[in-house]
Amino acid sequence: MAILLILLVISFSQAIARDTITQTKPLADNEILISGDGTYALGFFSPDNSKNRRYVGLWYYKHKERTIVWVANRENPVTNSTGVLSISNEGSLVIANQNSTVVWSSRMTTNVRNPVAQLLNTGNLVVRDADADDGISTYAWQGFDYPTDTMLAGMKVGVDFVKRLNRTLTAWTSDSDPSPSPYYFMIDVRGDPEELLCEGSKKVWRSGPWNGIRYSGIPATLTYIGFNFSFINNEQEITYSYNTSSSVLSKLTVNQSGVLQRSLWVEDSGMWNVIWYWPIDQCDDMRVRPCGPFAACNPNNSPMCDCIQGFKPKSPAKWLYRDAMDGCVRKTKLDCKNGTDGFHVISNTKLADTSNASVDKNLSLVGCKTKCLSDCSCTAYAQADVLNGGSGCIIWTSELTDLRVFINDSYGQDLYVRLAAIDLGTVYSQYV
Numbered sequence: 001m002a003i004l005l006i007l008l009v010i011s012f013s014q015a016i017a018r019d020t021i022t023q024t025k026p027l028a029d030n031e032i033l034i035s036g037d038g039t040y041a042l043g044f045f046s047p048d049n050s051k052n053r054r055y056v057g058l059w060y061y062k063h064k065e066r067t068i069v070w071v072a073n074r075e076n077p078v079t080n081s082t083g084v085l086s087i088s089n090e091g092s093l094v095i096a097n098q099n100s101t102v103v104w105s106s107r108m109t110t111n112v113r114n115p116v117a118q119l120l121n122t123g124n125l126v127v128r129d130a131d132a133d134d135g136i137s138t139y140a141w142q143g144f145d146y147p148t149d150t151m152l153a154g155m156k157v158g159v160d161f162v163k164r165l166n167r168t169l170t171a172w173t174s175d176s177d178p179s180p181s182p183y184y185f186m187i188d189v190r191g192d193p194e195e196l197l198c199e200g201s202k203k204v205w206r207s208g209p210w211n212g213i214r215y216s217g218i219p220a221t222l223t224y225i226g227f228n229f230s231f232i233n234n235e236q237e238i239t240y241s242y243n244t245s246s247s248v249l250s251k252l253t254v255n256q257s258g259v260l261q262r263s264l265w266v267e268d269s270g271m272w273n274v275i276w277y278w279p280i281d282q283c284d285d286m287r288v289r290p291c292g293p294f295a296a297c298n299p300n301n302s303p304m305c306d307c308i309q310g311f312k313p314k315s316p317a318k319w320l321y322r323d324a325m326d327g328c329v330r331k332t333k334l335d336c337k338n339g340t341d342g343f344h345v346i347s348n349t350k351l352a353d354t355s356n357a358s359v360d361k362n363l364s365l366v367g368c369k370t371k372c373l374s375d376c377s378c379t380a381y382a383q384a385d386v387l388n389g390g391s392g393c394i395i396w397t398s399e400l401t402d403l404r405v406f407i408n409d410s411y412g413q414d415l416y417v418r419l420a421a422i423d424l425g426t427v428y429s430q431y432v
């Protein structure tokens with residue numbers, strides 16, 4: 001009889017695979033939520049298989065090898081198996097141990113009358129009002145607003161000025177410790193916004209600005225199949241997101257070595273395939289700044305740094321020894337009288353650092369040139385948006401830094417560098 005009862009209890013508990021947490025049904029350490037379509041699971045886990053460091057995380061339910069893509073209490077584990085994830089009557093999610101010591105709680109902005117938490121098919125854990133229709137805009141809280149180290153399809157990274165959110169990805173400290181490391185990924189909203197990978201306060205890599213189709217410095221985006229990318233830049237938000245067709249499972253992660261990588265799930269081999277990562281080559285590391293200002297980096301050249309036309313090495317002696325970090329200086333001062341300077345086009349570039357650049361979405365390329373010529377401090381201009389024949393204008397008024405060129409003609413963009421008329425025809429003779 002007792003055995004029958006136990007069997008009944010077991011089969012009953014298996015039958016009630018659920019995707020929601022209510023006030024009467026919190027989630028205990030030995031339970032999991034499974035998204036409706038069975039893609040994601042959410043529950044307690046230990047990264048080091050110990051019993052005394054338990055985190056609430058999200059993983060792919062069907063994958064044999066567990067990949068954690070989101071962690072709620074990444075800084076405060078529960079120290080034994082008595083942890084419970086529950087929802088308060090105002091709608092806050094709370095992780096507490098047996099003695100009700102709270103180790104984590106979600107920051108609520110609005111109160112919900114009859115709150116439930118639900119794990120959606122996208123992997124988003126949301127809090128909503130059970131009585132309201134579950135329209136997407138009505139989530140009182142969503143895990144997607146607080147990413148860990150991984151960006152999933154449908155998630156937005158970047159800044160929401162209205163909701164006061166700044167969604168960044170921060171790497172785990174180590175394989176066994178999900179607490180934040182100094183490596184993080186964010187959208188830099190200054191100037192013409194760019195993606196930035198940082199190590200503490202240091203820039204490590206930048207994507208270049210969004211050009212309507214992709215980031216100026218990530219040409220590989222062109223080869224992606226089954227993806228849609230979106231970049232929103234307005235008064236309310238500056239965010240980046242992507243979607244994939246249902247047959248494609250992809251994630252973007254900052255890993256423990258500070259590498260930003262996009263992976264695709266390969267069903268047949270049951271493995272993640274890294275299809276793109278930073279660093280691609282030496283040109284990309286901003287901590288090193290291999291080429292300095294007004295020099296372009298081309299990893300296929302030797303030496304890889306070259307002054308752009310109209311510029312010469314700032315420190316010729318160092319340059320001779322292939323130390324190009326001081327960069328280059330103008331051969332001839334700009335005249336700066338309206339219209340007398342000219343422009344040299346550098347094709348296939350990852351546009352120079354745009355954190356100090358300014359953008360006028362309404363100007364054409366011709367208008368952009370006029371604007372640059374009429375401003376003595378303007379050093380270069382480029383088209384902001386390459387879609388539909390092109391529109392918008394980026395103006396640089398500072399040094400041109402972190403400039404690189406791509407060898408493939410279909411990559412990169414034209415950068416118009418301002419030069420004194422006399423430097424327009426000349427070609428810089430290479431120092432070897």
Ligand SMILES: *[C@@H]1O[C@H](CO)[C@@H](O)[C@H](O)[C@H]1NC(C)=O
Nearest residue numbers: 079080081082097098099101
């Ligand atoms: C679990 O940990 C909490 C907090 O340290 C402690 O109060 C509680 O007694 C522990 N429970 C068990 C069963 O070990």
Ligand SMILES: *[C@@H]1O[C@H](CO)[C@@H](O)[C@H](O)[C@H]1NC(C)=O
Nearest residue numbers: 079080082097098099100101
């Ligand atoms: C936790 O609760 C248990 C009984 O529920 C009690 O024996 C123990 O002292 C408590 N521990 C702490 C740290 O409060």
Ligand SMILES: *[C@@H]1O[C@H](CO)[C@@H](O)[C@H](O)[C@H]1NC(C)=O
Nearest residue numbers: 159166167168184186187189
């Ligand atoms: C967003 O957060 C990152 C990392 O803390 C920070 O460097 C950046 O300045 C923040 N952006 C805004 C707009 O607050």
Ligand SMILES: *[C@@H]1O[C@H](CO)[C@@H](O)[C@H](O)[C@H]1NC(C)=O
Nearest residue numbers: 153154228229230241242243
């Ligand atoms: C992805 O899909 C969601 C939900 O349908 C939508 O809100 C979002 O705008 C889409 N993003 C892209 C990049 O297509």
Ligand SMILES: *[C@@H]1O[C@H](CO)[C@@H](O)[C@H](O)[C@H]1NC(C)=O
Nearest residue numbers: 226227228229243244245246
């Ligand atoms: C991408 O966007 C197009 C046009 O809006 C849509 O037809 C297509 O289904 C989207 N694909 C994905 C993978 O979201």
Ligand SMILES: *[C@@H]1O[C@H](CO)[C@@H](O)[C@H](O)[C@H]1NC(C)=O
Nearest residue numbers: 255256257258259261274277
């Ligand atoms: C991070 O990713 C890079 C590139 O895929 C890889 O070489 C490196 O081993 C990874 N580091 C860790 C700690 O997984």
Ligand SMILES: *[C@@H]1O[C@H](CO)[C@@H](O)[C@H](O)[C@H]1NC(C)=O
Nearest residue numbers: 353354355356398399400401
């Ligand atoms: C942007 O301007 C600030 C202040 O003038 C300067 O310190 C910084 O180096 C500039 N950044 C770039 C990328 O030019």
Ligand SMILES: *[C@@H]1O[C@H](CO)[C@@H](O)[C@H](O)[C@H]1NC(C)=O
Nearest residue numbers: 359360361362363364391392
């Ligand atoms: C840009 O053009 C739009 C429509 O043509 C107009 O509403 C807007 O005010 C213009 N913005 C600027 C900064 O001139």
Ligand SMILES: *[C@@H]1O[C@H](CO)[C@@H](O)[C@H](O)[C@H]1NC(C)=O
Nearest residue numbers: 337338339370373374375376
């Ligand atoms: C330069 O010329 C343009 C068009 O010819 C004019 O709009 C602008 O005001 C002039 N700027 C200066 C500084 O003279």
Ligand SMILES: *[C@@H]1O[C@H](CO)[C@@H](O)[C@H](O)[C@H]1NC(C)=O
Nearest residue numbers: 219222223407408409410411
């Ligand atoms: C250049 O890029 C395009 C688009 O990705 C690709 O089709 C072509 O094969 C590339 N050419 C070279 C020489 O790599």
